[in-house]
Structures are given as structure tokens and as C-alpha cells.
Amino acid sequence: MSAANGQMTLDRGRDGQLRGHAEWVAAEFARRASAGQLDLPLPGHGRTNDRWKALAALAAEDLSLARLAEGHADAVAILSELDGPTPAAGSRWGVWAAQPPGPSLSARPAAATWLLNGVKQYCSGAYTCTDVLVTAAAPDGPRLFAVSTRDLSPIPGTWPATGMAASDTLNVEFGSITAIPVGLPGDYTARPGFAHGGAGVAACWFGGACAIGQTLLNAAARRDLGPHATAHLGRVDLAVTTARTALDKAAAEIDGDPGDLKGAARIRTLRVKAIAEAVATEVMDCVGRALGAGPLCHDEAHSRRVADLTVYVRQHHAEKSLAELGSLIAQAGAPW
Numbered sequence: 001m002s003a004a005n006g007q008m009t010l011d012r013g014r015d016g017q018l019r020g021h022a023e024w025v026a027a028e029f030a031r032r033a034s035a036g037q038l039d040l041p042l043p044g045h046g047r048t049n050d051r052w053k054a055l056a057a058l059a060a061e062d063l064s065l066a067r068l069a070e071g072h073a074d075a076v077a078i079l080s081e082l083d084g085p086t087p088a089a090g091s092r093w094g095v096w097a098a099q100p101p102g103p104s105l106s107a108r109p110a111a112a113t114w115l116l117n118g119v120k121q122y123c124s125g126a127y128t129c130t131d132v133l134v135t136a137a138a139p140d141g142p143r144l145f146a147v148s149t150r151d152l153s154p155i156p157g158t159w160p161a162t163g164m165a166a167s168d169t170l171n172v173e174f175g176s177i178t179a180i181p182v183g184l185p186g187d188y189t190a191r192p193g194f195a196h197g198g199a200g201v202a203a204c205w206f207g208g209a210c211a212i213g214q215t216l217l218n219a220a221a222r223r224d225l226g227p228h229a230t231a232h233l234g235r236v237d238l239a240v241t242t243a244r245t246a247l248d249k250a251a252a253e254i255d256g257d258p259g260d261l262k263g264a265a266r267i268r269t270l271r272v273k274a275i276a277e278a279v280a281t282e283v284m285d286c287v288g289r290a291l292g293a294g295p296l297c298h299d300e301a302h303s304r305r306v307a308d309l310t311v312y313v314r315q316h317h318a319e320k321s322l323a324e325l326g327s328l329i330a331q332a333g334a335p336w
Helices: 013-034 048-061 063-081 192-222 226-256 265-291 294-298 300-315 318-332
Strands: 002-004 007-009 093-096 105-110 113-123 131-138 141-148 153-155 170-181
Touching (some): 048 063, 048 226, 063 131, 063 192, 093 113, 113 141, 192 226, 192 265, 192 300, 226 265, 294 300
Parallel strands (some): 093 131, 105 131
Antiparallel strands (some): 002 007, 105 113, 113 170, 131 141
16 A cells, blocks of 8 residues: 555555466466366275365365365265266266345246246356256246356346455356256255265365464474464464364264264264364464464465455354254263
8 A cells, every 4th residue: 555645545566466366377277177176085995085185285285276176076976976978088076055034035837848047146157167957946936946157147246355355256146047957856855975074065165274273383393483373382282172073973973884874974964064273273273363464464475375265164054053053952962
């Protein structure tokens, strides 16, 4: 910011930096999808932990990139579980299933196809995805549809936030868009994979928390931080170790019971997401208390991670999810 003739003018370099990062994320998403680097093991097929480690590594690199990759990997798993169309080589898929208050999407049958109308909110990869799975209200109940993005209309300006700015998340308008139904009404949420996929996002939060914690670890390697900051590093270690242990345990349980015959999937997912959200929040707090404003003001990558993770973990529904977990535990008990 500079002063000229008594007036303040903004430095536009920051806008260019944001655009450059978004362009990098879009290009990397496309490159890695084309190279098959986002073809992750399916959940419940014996390598769920490998899937989550890959997502965590992507999140440690960049949370917006991980958000797009996680959506693509989730879509591929859903299509496999519900016998949907086979993704074309190099295609980039997303899952648009948020249902917040406000505009919504409806579906109606038309001859041999279905048509979607309305507005879908929180659509990550609005411009960068080639295809998406999207939920909509249909006359026979809630349904999931596969849609090409070529005729969709993202609505500019519907994601003014700094956090996750490069995730290409916008509201998208559907105007009589042809769609392919995937599964029957209610199948999207009724399948065991819905809970398994929901747990996978916790791996992204964990990866982002590890990258933020690394800033404190790097600082400790360079200089004596004093006892208080070092204590915060100890708290970070305990937090990320807790999350890693919870993810390892959850992945093993999913591979041991992919069809959820024990009925434990929903409780498991609520637990692991709550743990990952709490750990991410604690790590951001610890690093901020230990290092002060310096990294937030002068380390662009660190400040972006903090802004991104702050937004990303709000995909967890806080007390609403904890209340659901508490109700399920009250009914089923818990082997503490």
C-alpha cells in the first residue's frame, strides 16, 4: 500500500499472486489426473490407509489441490460402488453434494433422460472439473447424477473468501442440463462407502495440519525457541500423532468390514473427522502462539495454509456432528 497526494492506493501484486496460485492448482490438477497420479486405491479394498496417506501428502503440499483431488478420488469410488459410468482417461471429476440453506437443484425426468435445473452451491472445481457427480431433489426422492461440466454456468463472485481461494469453488447454475442417474433414490447416502468417503476428508485436514506444524518444527531446528514455544511443539507432536493413530485405526477397520456389517461406519467417521478437526485447530493455535505473527505476515505459503485449513475444516459440522455422535453412542454404547 502506498500514499500519493494524500490518498491510499492498494498494491495489486497480491491479486496477481492469488491468480497465479489458482492457475498453478488448476494446471497441477489436470496434469496429475492425466498422468494417473490421482488413481488412488478404492476405500475398503485393503489399501485404504495408502489412499489416505496419498491425500494427506497432497494436502501437505497444497490444500486447494488436495480438495480437488479428494473430490475426484471420491467420485471414482462412488461410480464404482453404484455401477455408474466409467470415467474417461484423464477426466477430472468432482462431487457436488452440499445442501446448505438457499438456492437448490431439482431434477425431472424427460423422455429417456433427466434434466437438472437450479443452482448448486459450494461446487469445487467449477471450471477445472470435466465431469461431476451432483445431488438433486427428484420427484421420487434425492438422487445422484453424473453430469458433464461443458454446458454449466459457474456464477462469478460467489466465493470471495481468501481461504481455499484456489479450489475453484463457486455456485453453479444448471439450465435444463442433461444428466445420467447414478444409483437409485437414496443410494448415495445409504451405501457404506458414503461413511468411508466422509472419513477420507479427515486425511486432508491431517495433512494440512502436519504442514502447518512443520513451520514450527523448522523454526525449532534453526534456533532456540525457548521453553514455551518448545512446549507448543510438544503439543503439536501429540496432536498429529493422535490424528495419525485414529486414521490408521479407521482405515484398518474399513478394510476389515467394507460392507459395514458391524454397523460401525457412521460412528467411526464422526469420530475420525472430529479428531482431525480438533487436531487441525490445535496445531494452528499452537504454531500461532509459539511463533507469533511473523509466519502469518511474511511466509506466504504458511499464511495461505492457515487460511485454507481454517475454511476447509468447517466442512466439519461442529456441535451438530458431535451431538449426532453422542446420540449414537448413547444408543449403542462405546467400548472405552
